[in-house]
Every structure is written in C-alpha cells, then in structure tokens.
Amino acid sequence: MSARILVAQPLTAEAFSPFGTVIDKTEVAPRPMNAGRARRFHDLAEVAVLGEESTVVIGHVEAEPYAVPLVVGLVERHPLGAQAFVPLDASPFLVVVCPDEEGHPGRPQAFLTAPGQGVCYAVGTWHGVLTPIGACQDFLVIDRGGPGQNLEEHVFDKPWTVVLPELRQVG
Numbered sequence: 001m002s003a004r005i006l007v008a009q010p011l012t013a014e015a016f017s018p019f020g021t022v023i024d025k026t027e028v029a030p031r032p033m034n035a036g037r038a039r040r041f042h043d044l045a046e047v048a049v050l051g052e053e054s055t056v057v058i059g060h061v062e063a064e065p066y067a068v069p070l071v072v073g074l075v076e077r078h079p080l081g082a083q084a085f086v087p088l089d090a091s092p093f094l095v096v097v098c099p100d101e102e103g104h105p106g107r108p109q110a111f112l113t114a115p116g117q118g119v120c121y122a123v124g125t126w127h128g129v130l131t132p133i134g135a136c137q138d139f140l141v142i143d144r145g146g147p148g149q150n151l152e153e154h155v156f157d158k159p160w161t162v163v164l165p166e167l168r169q170v171g
Ligand SMILES: NC(=O)N[C@@H](O)C(=O)O
Pocket: 076, 083, 127, 128, 129, 130
C-alpha cells in the first residue's frame, strides 16, 4: 500500500485528544433540566477564541459530499480560535488532522465519526475541510468571529489518499 494512503480509524476521544475534542453526548451523563422535561448533556466541548474583539459565533453549514477514496491536497488551521462541527443528522463523516511540525503539518491522521459524533478542533490544529461522505449533510459550526486573519492553509507537495476500513464502506 502506498505510503501516502491513510486508512480512516474510528474516532475516539483518546485518539483525537492531541487535536481537539470529540463531541459525543453518549460519553456524558445527562443532567435533568426544565423540571425533568429535558436532559442536558453539558460541556461537551469548549470553543476557545483569542484576540481583542473575538466572539464565539454559530453558523449552519449545508455541505456537499466528497468521493471516497478521499484525496487530501490541502489542510488548514485557525490560529485565533477553535472550530467545532456538529452534524444535524446521524451520518458518519471523515475527519483529517495533522500534528504541527515547526509550523507545517506532519503526517495526517484520518478518522471516521460514529453516527452523531462531532468534533471541536483545538486552536491552531491542522485539519482537512469539512468532509461529508455519501450524501449532503448539514452541520452547526461554532467558531471564532472577529477581526484578524484566522485561516492558514497548507498545500501538500503530494496529496494524501484516505480510504475507509474494508468493513465500513459508506454509500
Ligand atoms: N470555515 C470554513 O470555511 N471551512 C473550514 O474552516 C473547515 O474546517 O471546513
């Protein structure tokens, strides 16, 4: 198998911990609220923001699907804030992240979310763009608003290719 092929692994809090937080309500005990008529899964992730006049903003993303095997030619990072994506339906999606090596992305790691899982990239984490697979997918995005340059992109000399584990082909 080529050295630039990545097999997506199941997304777990531990494996993702160097890159951010997995947003997964099944990992916390719910708190009753509203006289027990609702349950709150509290503090699933924190969206840190940096810099004067920074705010935390919520957006809605209608994302088009990508073909699998996924060709990853570019990753990006947000130096002034974390970025969280929460799926609005229970379809898995692909997550690609890289360690930072002296200001450049190192070897990527690819993950396949479990249905309903979201991610919160920590401040400055190299990541691929939001990647639904199989069908269009809507997300809430929670990240930084405010002045300053909060996007840094890196184009790989040679692209990486992400494949799914054999037993988990989607679509
Ligand atoms: N914000 C935006 O346009 N997209 C990226 O930040 C991304 O992570 O998908």
